[in-house]
Amino acid sequence: MRVLHPHRHRSAVEIFSVRAALSCADPTQPSPLMDAPLPPIPPRLREAFADRPQRLERLQRALADASDFEAARSRLQDLLSAFIAEARDALEAAQAQADPAAIARAERDLQGLFVARSANGGLGDLDELWRHFHGESGAR
Structure with missing residues (x-):
C-alpha cells in the first residue's frame, strides 16, 4: 500500500482507495463512507x-x-x-x-x-x- 503524504492534495480516487483500505472493504464496491455527505x-x-x-x-x-x-x-x-x-x-x-x-x-x-x-x-x-x-x- 502506498503511503500518502499528509499535506499533499489527494484525488478522489486516492481518498476512495484509502477509505476502502481502512474499512477493509472490497475496493471495487462503494464504501458506506463514500455515501456520507x-x-x-x-x-x-x-x-x-x-x-x-x-x-x-x-x-x-x-x-x-x-x-x-x-x-x-x-x-x-x-x-x-x-x-x-x-x-x-x-x-x-x-x-x-x-x-x-x-x-x-x-x-x-x-x-x-x-x-x-x-x-x-x-x-x-x-x-x-x-x-x-x-x-x-x-x-x-
Missing part, C-alpha cells in the same frame, strides 16, 4: 471564493477526509495559509515584472486571503461544519 465549506469561504472555483475545490478536498471538527478546521487553516503563500509568490512575480495592474490584483487577492484566514473573516462562521461532525445536539 462531505463536510461543508464554511459559508464565508464559499462567498469569498465564489469566483475562484479551483480554490473551492481544493478546500472541499481538504475537508473530504477530515475525521472530526478539529481536523477539518486545521485543514482549512493550513490550506488558507498555503493560498496566502501562493498569493505572495504571485505578488512577487508581478512586482518583478513591474506590472501595475498585476500588482494591484495580487495585492487585492492577498488582502482577501488574510481576511479569509482570520477568525473574524472566513473562519468566523464554522457552525455548519460543527453540525456536520457533531449534529444539532453536539453528539459524536
Whole structure:
C-alpha cells in the first residue's frame, strides 16, 4: 500500500482507495463512507471564493477526509495559509515584472486571503461544519 503524504492534495480516487483500505472493504464496491455527505465549506469561504472555483475545490478536498471538527478546521487553516503563500509568490512575480495592474490584483487577492484566514473573516462562521461532525445536539 502506498503511503500518502499528509499535506499533499489527494484525488478522489486516492481518498476512495484509502477509505476502502481502512474499512477493509472490497475496493471495487462503494464504501458506506463514500455515501456520507462531505463536510461543508464554511459559508464565508464559499462567498469569498465564489469566483475562484479551483480554490473551492481544493478546500472541499481538504475537508473530504477530515475525521472530526478539529481536523477539518486545521485543514482549512493550513490550506488558507498555503493560498496566502501562493498569493505572495504571485505578488512577487508581478512586482518583478513591474506590472501595475498585476500588482494591484495580487495585492487585492492577498488582502482577501488574510481576511479569509482570520477568525473574524472566513473562519468566523464554522457552525455548519460543527453540525456536520457533531449534529444539532453536539453528539459524536
